[in-house]
Amino acid sequence: MALANVHLRHMETALRLGRYALDHGETPVACIFVHIPTDQIVAFGMNDTNRSLTGVAHAEFMGIEQIREFVSPDELVPFFGDIALYVTVEPCIMCASALKQLGIGKVIFGAGNDRFGGNGTVLSINQDSCTLGGKHESIPGVLRREAIMLLRYFYVRSNEKAPKPRTKGERLLDKENFPPMQWQDYIDRDSFAQEFGDDKIACYDEKTDWTKDVKWALIEQRQDGILEELKQHHYQFGLWLKHKKVRR
Numbered sequence: 641m642a643l644a645n646v647h648l649r650h651m652e653t654a655l656r657l658g659r660y661a662l663d664h665g666e667t668p669v670a671c672i673f674v675h676i677p678t679d680q681i682v683a684f685g686m687n688d689t690n691r692s693l694t695g696v697a698h699a700e701f702m703g704i705e706q707i708r709e710f711v712s713p714d715e716l717v718p719f720f721g722d723i724a725l726y727v728t729v730e731p732c733i734m735c736a737s738a739l740k741q742l743g744i745g746k747v748i749f750g751a752g753n754d755r756f757g758g759n760g761t762v763l764s765i766n767q768d769s770c771t772l773g774g775k776h777e778s779i780p781g782v783l784r785r786e787a788i789m790l791l792r793y794f795y796v797r798s799n800e801k802a803p804k805p806r807t808k809g810e811r812l813l814d815k816e817n818f819p820p821m822q823w824q825d826y827i828d829r830d831s832f833a834q835e836f837g838d839d840k841i842a843c844y845d846e847k848t849d850w851t852k853d854v855k856w857a858l859i860e861q862r863q864d865g866i867l868e869e870l871k872q873h874h875y876q877f878g879l880w881l882k883h884k885k886v887r888r
């Protein structure tokens with residue numbers, strides 16, 4: 641259960657940033673990069689494609705750029721080996737491939753990415769032998785429904801802004817139904833038990849989420865302070881790393 645609590649805590653932070661992205665006209669996909677040995681937040685990212693008008697400005701790349709601010713190119717791969725990425729939606733094939741080449745330690749995500757998912761939904765870049773970089777573990781289904789709901793909020797808002805109003809039926813926000821969670825596409829039973837606890841194994845078999853209720857409070861309110869909070873973490877980690885290098 642200890643590991644599951646760590647996953648929950650960090651995914652909650654990523655979801656809060658996702659909510660911030662939603663309120664700033666972006667697709668609500670966000671992530672944080674955590675230094676596993678110290679449990680500190682190193683970097684963060686949110687989707688930035690609308691503001692930057694760049695189709696490749698995915699959340700993961702914003703975080704990778706932040707890490708490059710204080711890690712030299714030849715130290716990137718050893719550094720990333722100690723990093724866990726918490727991202728609200730499964731990395732796309734492009735990001736999954738970049739993360740693998742950087743030697744990311746572990747990826748934890750919320751919802752699967754049905755069209756472009758690179759960690760088990762469409763391709764399994766993290767586990768295959770034909771792409772560059774080392775294989776890494778990928779854990780799906782952490783606060784999945786919350787990540788899905790953020791995307792649903794976004795689509796409902798986009799429809800409302802569309803020049804041609806859609807039919808009423810299309811605008812309805814579904815807060816009740818979620819697709820079955822296909823755990824077996826991403827993770828085996830033993831790894832599931834190891835991450836989330838033996839007592840949750842029924843969720844694996846029944847294809848349901850392992851957290852009981854949707855954390856509505858987390859996703860239904862604005863998160864205006866989250867960006868400053870994360871910038872502080874990033875800054876503090878940079879200082880810590882600098883001191884560590886000086887001491888070495």
Ligand SMILES: [Zn+2]
Nearest residue numbers: 698731732735
């Ligand atoms: Zn991507």
